[in-house]
Amino acid sequence: MVNRVRDFRAPLLEELKYFYRCTQKEKNPNHFCTQSELSKNLNMSLRDVGKTLHQLTAEGLLKHDKSKQKGRLQDRFIPTNERLYESKEMIEDMERNIQGHLTKMRGLAVKMRDRPAIKDVKTIPVLPDPNVKGISQAKSLTGKIDKIGQNHLDEFCDIVNSILAYIDSMNYATYDGSLEADELTDKVIKNLRKNTMSEINEVIQYSLNPHPARLSQVLLDTIRMKIPTFFTLAQLQKMSKIRI
Numbered sequence: 001m002v003n004r005v006r007d008f009r010a011p012l013l014e015e016l017k018y019f020y021r022c023t024q025k026e027k028n029p030n031h032f033c034t035q036s037e038l039s040k041n042l043n044m045s046l047r048d049v050g051k052t053l054h055q056l057t058a059e060g061l062l063k064h065d066k067s068k069q070k071g072r073l074q075d076r077f078i079p080t081n082e083r084l085y086e087s088k089e090m091i092e093d094m095e096r097n098i099q100g101h102l103t104k105m106r107g108l109a110v111k112m113r114d115r116p117a118i119k120d121v122k123t124i125p126v127l128p129d130p131n132v133k134g135i136s137q138a139k140s141l142t143g144k145i146d147k148i149g150q151n152h153l154d155e156f157c158d159i160v161n162s163i164l165a166y167i168d169s170m171n172y173a174t175y176d177g178s179l180e181a182d183e184l185t186d187k188v189i190k191n192l193r194k195n196t197m198s199e200i201n202e203v204i205q206y207s208l209n210p211h212p213a214r215l216s217q218v219l220l221d222t223i224r225m226k227i228p229t230f231f232t233l234a235q236l237q238k239m240s241k242i243r244i
Contacts, residue, residue: 008052011042013061017079032069032076053077087180091188094170098196101163105203108156112207117149117222121214141218153219156207157226160200164229167193 015033019025021041022033033041039049056062056077063078121143170189173179204223208216224231 008044008048009056012038012044012049012052013056013079015042016062016077032067032074032078034069034074087185090173090179091170091185091192094166095192098163098166098192101159101166102196102199105156105159105163105200108152108159109203109207111152112149112156112219113210115146115149115152116211116215116219117146117153118143118215118218119146119149120144121212121218123214141214143215143218153222154226157223160227161229163196163200164227167196 015021015038019033022031022037024031024033024037035046035049035053038044038053039046042049053062053064057064061080063080065076065078066073067076068074121141124140124142167189170179170192174181174185174189179185204220208219211219224234
């Protein structure tokens with residue numbers, strides 16, 4: 001069993017900024033949390049609270065002051081505008097997570113290639129009735145589901161959705177200030193999205209290539225239905241080709 005070291009820095013900074021667990025702030029807007037209160041609210045020892053506060057102060061993330069509260073002079077730690085982590089570090093961490101997901105995705109693509117989710121694809125007629133003159137009969141593709149192949153495809157689509165949601169969250173982070181909203185950050189996120197989308201499309205094509213055209217089309221349609229971003233893109237592509 002691996003013992004993980006608890007991260008005291010992030011929860012302390014968060015509590016000092018937003019008072020999520022403090023019960024006194026609503027009653028008194030001028031209230032600030034003492035080390036004893038922080039220890040109780042965050043379930044930390046006084047030793048860990050004091051040690052971490054002084055580390056954050058030394059790094060410029062907190063300003064140490066003394067103020068009176070309830071008639072007593074107390075140590076007060078005020079968050080500065082400095083970041084706990086730079087945008088570059090946060091993006092690099094996100095990129096590592098995305099790469100980990102992409103590795104899993106590639107492995108599943110090999111399984112999907114070897115055992116497709118659908119087999120025995122054939123064309124069947126659909127409405128309208130072929131006997132009605134002047135109306136051509138539409139046709140549809142259908143096939144049998146392979147349960148093991150379907151599990152591979154479902155897991156593949158879940159991973160792709162996680163990757164795309166992760167990249168989208170980086171954009172949202174620039175709006176709420178978690179990431180710096182500057183030209184360089186926007187460029188990095190844009191390139192990451194472009195490269196990731198290209199790789200996902202290449203991997204999907206890899207999983208479809210060995211199969212007959214009809215089966216590939218059914219599998220591609222199934223994948224698109226399970227990945228909302230790709231389904232929307234497919235609809236937009238169709239709309240862009242419509243000429244009035």
